Amino acid sequence: MNTILSRLTLFGVISLLPLLVNAVEMPEPAAHPDLLNFNKQFETPRLVKMGERVHMAFGYDYANYGFIEGDDGIIIVDAGWHMDQTRVAWEDYRKLTNKPVKAVIYTHVHNDHVGGIRVIVPESEKRRIPVYAHNSWNGQVDRQTSPLAGLVVQRSASQMGMYLSAGLEGSVGSSVGAMPRLEGGTSFIEPTDTFDEELEVNISGVRIKMIHAPGDTSEGIIVWLPDDKVMFGADSIVGIFPAIITARHEPTRDPYAMVETLNFLTQFPTEYLIPGHGRPVVGREEVYQFVRDAHDGGLYLLDQTLRYMAMGLNADEIIDRLELPPHIANNPDLQFHYHRMEWKIRGIYAKYAGWTTTDPIKKTRLTDGEEAKRLVPLLGGVKATLKAAAAAYEANDPRWAATLATLALQVAPGNAEAQTLKIAAYRAIAYNTRSANERHYLLTAANLMDGSLELPNTSEVIPASQFNTQTTSRLLAIMGTRLNGKATWDEEMSVAVNIEGEADGYTLTVRHGVLVRDAGTHNPVDATITLSRDILVSIIRKTATWETALNDGDIKVDSGEKAFRRFTGFFEA
Numbered sequence: 313m314n315t316i317l318s319r320l321t322l323f324g325v326i327s328l329l330p331l332l333v334n335a336v337e338m339p340e341p342a343a344h345p346d347l348l349n350f351n352k353q354f355e356t357p358r359l360v361k362m363g364e365r366v367h368m369a370f371g372y373d374y375a376n377y378g379f380i381e382g383d384d385g386i387i388i389v390d391a392g393w394h395m396d397q398t399r400v401a402w403e404d405y406r407k408l409t410n411k412p413v414k415a416v417i418y419t420h421v422h423n424d425h426v427g428g429i430r431v432i433v434p435e436s437e438k439r440r441i442p443v444y445a446h447n448s449w450n451g452q453v454d455r456q457t458s459p460l461a462g463l464v465v466q467r468s469a470s471q472m473g474m475y476l477s478a479g480l481e482g483s484v485g486s487s488v489g490a491m492p493r494l495e496g497g498t499s500f501i502e503p504t505d506t507f508d509e510e511l512e513v514n515i516s517g518v519r520i521k522m523i524h525a526p527g528d529t530s531e532g533i534i535v536w537l538p539d540d541k542v543m544f545g546a547d548s549i550v551g552i553f554p555a556i557i558t559a560r561h562e563p564t565r566d567p568y569a570m571v572e573t574l575n576f577l578t579q580f581p582t583e584y585l586i587p588g589h590g591r592p593v594v595g596r597e598e599v600y601q602f603v604r605d606a607h608d609g610g611l612y613l614l615d616q617t618l619r620y621m622a623m624g625l626n627a628d629e630i631i632d633r634l635e636l637p638p639h640i641a642n643n644p645d646l647q648f649h650y651h652r653m654e655w656k657i658r659g660i661y662a663k664y665a666g667w668t669t670t671d672p673i674k675k676t677r678l679t680d681g682e683e684a685k686r687l688v689p690l691l692g693g694v695k696a697t698l699k700a701a702a703a704a705y706e707a708n709d710p711r712w713a714a715t716l717a718t719l720a721l722q723v724a725p726g727n728a729e730a731q732t733l734k735i736a737a738y739r740a741i742a743y744n745t746r747s748a749n750e751r752h753y754l755l756t757a758a759n760l761m762d763g764s765l766e767l768p769n770t771s772e773v774i775p776a777s778q779f780n781t782q783t784t785s786r787l788l789a790i791m792g793t794r795l796n797g798k799a800t801w802d803e804e805m806s807v808a809v810n811i812e813g814e815a816d817g818y819t820l821t822v823r824h825g826v827l828v829r830d831a832g833t834h835n836p837v838d839a840t841i842t843l844s845r846d847i848l849v850s851i852i853r854k855t856a857t858w859e860t861a862l863n864d865g866d867i868k869v870d871s872g873e874k875a876f877r878r879f880t881g882f883f884e885a
């Protein structure tokens with residue numbers, strides 16, 4: 313109690329002194345040497361020969377992919393993310409062989425593994441070339457095209473440093489591959505040949521086994537070439553500590569399934585391992601150890617976190633006490649250059665135990681805003697809080713400085729000194745962290761705060777062709793999450809929506825704050841409209857709005873134009 317009292321007095325005194333916050337200097341752009349060194353491996357894009365007839369495209373893009381040369385054709389395993397980058401790899405590969413493409417295999421349908429496909433399979437070849445994938449591939453696309461697509465993209469792009477420039481002021485590498493870029497365009501071709509557990513094919517004289525092996529996504533598969541002893545391990549194995557869980561949150565990621573897949577991978581006599589990300593691994597013993605250690609590290613973290621959870625510890629308490637065994641902690645292939653270990657513990661906790669804790673304080677606590685209203689006066693007010701934040705910053709404790717500045721901003725939104733401090737603290741953390749993702753998240757946030765970055769329309773990053781795999785009904789359901797609920801408390805209005813080329817229409821009803829969607833058009837309605845699927849997809853992707861589409865003549869109003877115009881105003885762009 314004495315300490316608290318004396319500290320309060322101290323803050324009271326300090327708050328009378330002139331503020332020095334303006335004197336806070338932004339840190340010099342820098343990067344942790346370990347992070348810089350680790351990312352050197354991805355600097356030179358190249359084709360790596362993996363056995364007699366397989367080439368791995370390494371360092372061209374965020375993810376690895378590969379080309380298998382059969383007797384009279386090529387089989388593609390994954391295709392990178394951005395068409396510009398895939399084009400470079402493909403041109404390099406084309407110098408080695410001119411054989412035609414016989415088949416494509418997707419290890420999973422995360423955009424970083426499928427987005428470059430159009431470079432290799434042009435539109436004209438689309439139906440001729442089979443595209444293999446697990447039969448649950450559409451579940452992943454569902455998420456990428458969900459009402460939260462914008463958030464999903466923004467979180468992914470922030471994590472991966474896609475909004476940052478390359479270099480000490482921005483990203484110094486992704487730690488799992490080359491830097492992904494927003495430019496360059498991304499594409500998608502739907503799988504044509506799917507399977508459930510396992511599929512063995514012989515394409516162009518190459519025996520290929522595809523086996524369902526969930527990893528970072530539930531539709532993940534591994535691709536095994538038994539005659540070549542080549543394994544495409546997909547994203548369970550990525551050359552850093554296994555990404556058993558992500559801070560950006562992927563609800564279908566199953567940490568135990570990923571660890572099981574890693575164990576499964578150790579059972580193959582693999583001589584050449586092409587991981588989903590990270591370095592190529594050659595030699596049976598080397599591959600075995602590489603995969604085994606990833607498995608053991610992942611399983612250790614999972615089981616020990618759950619062990620502590622079962623004892624009633626919360627995530628913070630587990631972070632404070634969980635240590636990795638030295639052979640995992642010191643393994644250069646298992647470093648936390650991607651996600652931080654703390655994030656994984658928090659993620660595991662949330663995945664298996666939700667947001668609450670054994671002590672019901674989380675169930676009773678005030679909101680952040682209400683807490684700040686009470687805490688900041690206890691600290692001596694906004695100025696004293698910022699003074700303490702500046703002192704923490706100067707004392708090389710930027711994490712605490714960022715927390716205090718955030719507290720001040722809760723009660724004084726937009727306070728310039730608090731903003732400056734928070735930006736400086738975020739940069740200081742970013743320039744010193746070993747985690748590429750932490751660096752990216754913080755620098756992105758700092759750039760948004762200082763106004764040097766404006767977020768692009770994130771929905772555009774998901775190609776329209778992925779939305780085309782979704783039913784019209786599901787696309788229309790997304791509109792409910794864009795309805796301004798409160799503004800429509802007193803409204804009741806129905807619009808019949810017809811989609812060109814579809815036999816049955818839909819009725820959208822705004823009813824006192826909710827959007828109800830019914831199959832079929834039923835009378836009476838206030839307006840009737842007709843539009844194409846493409847225009848509907850544009851509205852969902854936010855490249856158009858109901859209003860702009862109407863003004864551009866892309867929506868035909870059959871009746872009730874005035875009512876429909878009013879209806880369009882209920883939705884946020």
Ligand SMILES: [Zn+2]
Nearest residue numbers: 375422424547
């Ligand atoms: Zn990936």
